[in-house]
Amino acid sequence: MMSLSRTKIIPRGSANPDVCLNAFALLKNFVHNTVGGFIGQIALHSTRETVRRGVDYSKLNDETLVRLAGREHQDALGELYDRYSRLVFSLALNTVGDHAAAEEITLDVFTRVWERAELYRPDRAKVSTWLTSITRHRSIDVLRRRGSRPEQHSIGWAEVLPDHLPSVDGPEEATELAIQRRRVRAAIAQLPPEQKQVLALAYFKGYSHREIAEALDQPLGTVKTRIRLAMQKLREMLMEEQIST
Amino acid sequence: MDTHVVDLIPGYALDCLDGDEFVRVSEHLAVCVGCQAELHSFEAVADELALAVPDADPSADLKGRLMRRVEPADPETSSQTQISWWGQLTRLMRRSTPTWGLAGLILIVALIVSNLWLWGQLSRPDAVTEPGFLQTIALTGTQVAPQATGLLVVSADGEHGTLVVDGLAPLSEQQQYQLWLIQDGQRTSGGVFSVSDEGYGSLWISSPEPLATYSAFGITIEPAGGSPGPTGDKVLGSPL
Numbered sequence: 030m031m032s033l034s035r036t037k038i039i040p041r042g043s044a045n046p047d048v049c050l051n052a053f054a055l056l057k058n059f060v061h062n063t064v065g066g067f068i069g070q071i072a073l074h075s076t077r078e079t080v081r082r083g084v085d086y087s088k089l090n091d092e093t094l095v096r097l098a099g100r101e102h103q104d105a106l107g108e109l110y111d112r113y114s115r116l117v118f119s120l121a122l123n124t125v126g127d128h129a130a131a132e133e134i135t136l137d138v139f140t141r142v143w144e145r146a147e148l149y150r151p152d153r154a155k156v157s158t159w160l161t162s163i164t165r166h167r168s169i170d171v172l173r174r175r176g177s178r179p180e181q182h183s184i185g186w187a188e189v190l191p192d193h194l195p196s197v198d199g200p201e202e203a204t205e206l207a208i209q210r211r212r213v214r215a216a217i218a219q220l221p222p223e224q225k226q227v228l229a230l231a232y233f234k235g236y237s238h239r240e241i242a243e244a245l246d247q248p249l250g251t252v253k254t255r256i257r258l259a260m261q262k263l264r265e266m267l268m269e270e271q272i273s274t
Numbered sequence: 275m276d277t278h279v280v281d282l283i284p285g286y287a288l289d290c291l292d293g294d295e296f297v298r299v300s301e302h303l304a305v306c307v308g309c310q311a312e313l314h315s316f317e318a319v320a321d322e323l324a325l326a327v328p329d330a331d332p333s334a335d336l337k338g339r340l341m342r343r344v345e346p347a348d349p350e351t352s353s354q355t356q357i358s359w360w361g362q363l364t365r366l367m368r369r370s371t372p373t374w375g376l377a378g379l380i381l382i383v384a385l386i387v388s389n390l391w392l393w394g395q396l397s398r399p400d401a402v403t404e405p406g407f408l409q410t411i412a413l414t415g416t417q418v419a420p421q422a423t424g425l426l427v428v429s430a431d432g433e434h435g436t437l438v439v440d441g442l443a444p445l446s447e448q449q450q451y452q453l454w455l456i457q458d459g460q461r462t463s464g465g466v467f468s469v470s471d472e473g474y475g476s477l478w479i480s481s482p483e484p485l486a487t488y489s490a491f492g493i494t495i496e497p498a499g500g501s502p503g504p505t506g507d508k509v510l511g512s513p514l
Binding site for chain 1: 281282284285287288289290291292295315316318319320321322323324325326327328329330331332333336337339340341343344345
């Protein structure tokens with residue numbers, strides 16, 4: 030499991046400490062009073078310049094946006110939000126069942142991108158996968174802290190109706206995402222209801238085999254079998270889709 | 275005996291195995307390439323399940339809340355922003371293009387060189403005056419604070435200046451250091467300041483007259499906020 034905490038270690042110079050530190054302290058104080066404002070103006074100018082350059086963030090790919098967000102480009106974070114906030118929020122809401130909590134989780138997820146963009150590994154996952162992974166674990170953490178039991182009516186899979194298919198407008202990633210969503214929804218729609226049910230409890234609520242069996246009052250072996258069959262069938266359908274496309 | 279754990283791998287990918295099964299599968303995966311490949315294929319499936327959630331939209335103002343969270347104060351409109359110059363500098367360096375980064379680096383090097391030059395002047399007992407350049411005046415510690423040193427940096431036109439001190443003892447909240455500008459025996463306050471736990475402090479000098487018109491400078495310990503005239507111990511002074 031990905032570690033979500035890390036401590037930064039900032040080395041300190043050690044050469045000739047008295048002279049260097051005294052000189053540095055004087056420099057710092059002097060600059061604070063004399064040129065600090067100047068530097069602040071430069072920073073502001075830089076921000077305005079960025080806007081003036083007219084960078085079209087909607088044309089950038091997800092990986093670039095994550096990198097820019099990590100360098101405190103708010104517009105890059107904003108573009109990521111525009112692309113994925115609906116997915117992140119939908120997943121959080123489906124998991125915790127509470128609009129306010131789902132919004133807090135959404136904020137936490139994108140704040141994490143802002144603060145810890147360096148944790149993203151493009152060789153391991155797409156940005157959308159990284160975001161949903163953070164969202165899922167954060168949502169399940171919230172559920173476990175609450176100690177709430179599953180409410181079967183509050184979880185579920187999207188209906189697959191032609192009128193409700195996601196839009197395919199926008200940049201390449203958005204189009205690809207829309208196609209993926211359609212593909213996965215279609216695959217899940219083909220699962221028997223009892224398999225969809227146990228899969229939802231495992232994925233959205235973070236329940237173990239045993240907890241699902243207790244929640245649904247079903248034999249443990251039955252739950253294990255349903256989950257295994259559901260995953261195998263999904264793998265088969267999704268792989269077939271990939272080969273055919 | 276077949277020790278493969280293929281039947282449990284879908285549950286492992288979903289992270290829904292109970293403790294004993296989780297341990298057993300983990301141990302097996304560590305040594306079985308075939309089951310590792312199986313796991314990767316099911317992890318790819320698990321990763322995609324999020325795409326099948328029913329669509330829901332967050333509040334329209336959520337993006338604004340996010341932007342406020344990552345940038346708590348608008349630097350263009352808030353003159354009260356408490357971001358230090360050092361924080362602004364590091365943020366600028368992180369944001370900037372290579373050209374700006376290089377310019378910033380040159381600025382830092384120049385400041386370090388000039389500071390080292392100024393530091394060297396501390397050892398000179400007399401004021402240094404060079405026309406057309408910053409003037410510096412060294413302050414030396416009294417018997418009350420023999421380790422203290424100070425430096426007045428006065429602008430080339432003699433109008434404004436900055437005081438930096440080192441080696442002064444931190445004071446209680448009820449006390450502050452006060453700079454006195456001395457001219458013909460008259461002492462005018464140049465401002466009050468406190469020092470850090472390390473004994474460093476600085477002050478942007480507030481002076482009714484150009485600093486060049488004063489003949490000497492002194493620093494005393496006064497009640498917080500300052501006094502009309504010096505009342506406490508003198509800790510630093512310049513030659514008269």
